Amino acid sequence: MNLTSKVNIKVFPAKGGDAILISLNNYTILVDSGYPNTYKIIKKELEKSMYNKRLDMFIVTHIDNDHILGGIELLKDTGLNKQIKIDNILFNGYRQILGKKDLENSKDVDYKCKMMEISSIGEINLDEFEGESLDDIGYEEGKTFSELLKEKKCNINKGFPEGVFKKDSNSYNTINISNNSKIIIITPTKDKLINLIDKWRRYLRSEEIEEIPCKESEKAFENYILNSDSFAESLDNIGNNIFDIQGLAKKNISTKTTTTNESSIGFILIVDKKKYLFPGDAYADDILESLKDLLEKSVIKNMDFELLKVPHHGSKNNISDELLKNISCNNYIISTNGAHNHPDKETIAKIISYNNNCNIYFNYKLKLIDEINRAKNDVFKFNIFSADGNNNEILELNL
Secondary structure, three states, X not given: OOOOOOOEEEEOOOOOOOOEEEEEOOEEEEEOOOOHHHHHHHHHHHOOHHHOOEEOEEEOOOOOHHHHHHHHHXXXXXXXXXXOEEOOEEOOOHHHHHOOOOOOOOOOHHHHHHHHHHHHHHOOOHHHHOOOOHHHHOOOOOOOHHHHHHHOOOOEOOOOOOOOOEOOOOOOOEEEEXXXXXXXXXXXXXXXXXXXXXXXXXXXXXXXXXXXXXXXXXXXXXHHHHOOOOOOOOOOOOOOOOOOHHHHHOOOOOOOOOHHHHOOOEEEEEEOOEEEEEOOOOOHHHHHHHHHHHHHOOOOOOOXXXXXXXXXXXXXXXXXXXXXXXXXXXXXXXXXXXXXXXXXXXXXXXXXXXXOOOEEEEOOOOOHHHXXXXXXXXXXXXXEEEOOHHHOOOEEEEO
């Protein structure tokens, strides 16, 4: 079966997060799910007859509030699950990284109490939401994504028994969709997933706790990782209303990494000869390393992309001159409502400087867009498109 080369992409208003629905004829992929209130919009879309009451694949790129909390609501919604079948969920959680199909409850009462304490401390970090109430994002205390995956008996990582990662060999992890379409996993490496477990174990050692792989550890791990990564984002977008493309593009950026973002599932969607790049919150160096490796091994013939979903909501910490000058791309998606001061001006300027006729798509009408548009001239002829995410409008592209 050959699928049409036209790909429909819907970017949901996910506040500072990601939630993207990709459709190729009757084959549908949901990439991340934003916050719980994002799920309400996703649900309305999935209930439309055009989706045939089915999600072929749900990719949870990494364990982060703005990517996974909506997915918890999706799995909790038994009404939706009775209607819509999810054929395969790609997710790197505790048991998936450890390669354990089953986990038992711990028989150590003291250990169980310690894990419950970690879970309760880590369940939600109000600082993540920058003044928004838990009602605004639709959060309610409850089960983790990992718990619900097991409870709902979901199909997890079909074809990936050791977790979803880029293989360090000639054989890349690939999902064949049809005769002319497939997905190639480009991040993370297995080492990056192990780093996530090591981070958890370092925390346990700091608390003088000896790890016991069990269900209680799985829940505590997920809640800990959800709220463990934090660093101050740039404030460069505040109090400066001049968008100097050339000046901003020349700025040297020092990459800041987090173990969680480094664990992002990044992939290339290939349909006919078109390639679409979805890197989650991965880092530019990791993305480029994989692309060069794919090119060297003739898995891909070039680095020409129809679309790039800009990593980490346009953060300058996840983009680089090397990545942008090595790829050729006309269309860029940035998913954010401006939370954490995303996107950074440097990111936008660098994108434009490497392709002055590019199209940049936002799922919110950010104030920054007016500044960017004022920088248009005879040299920089880029186009900006935006949806009204604050009124639940969905950004839609057909490429």
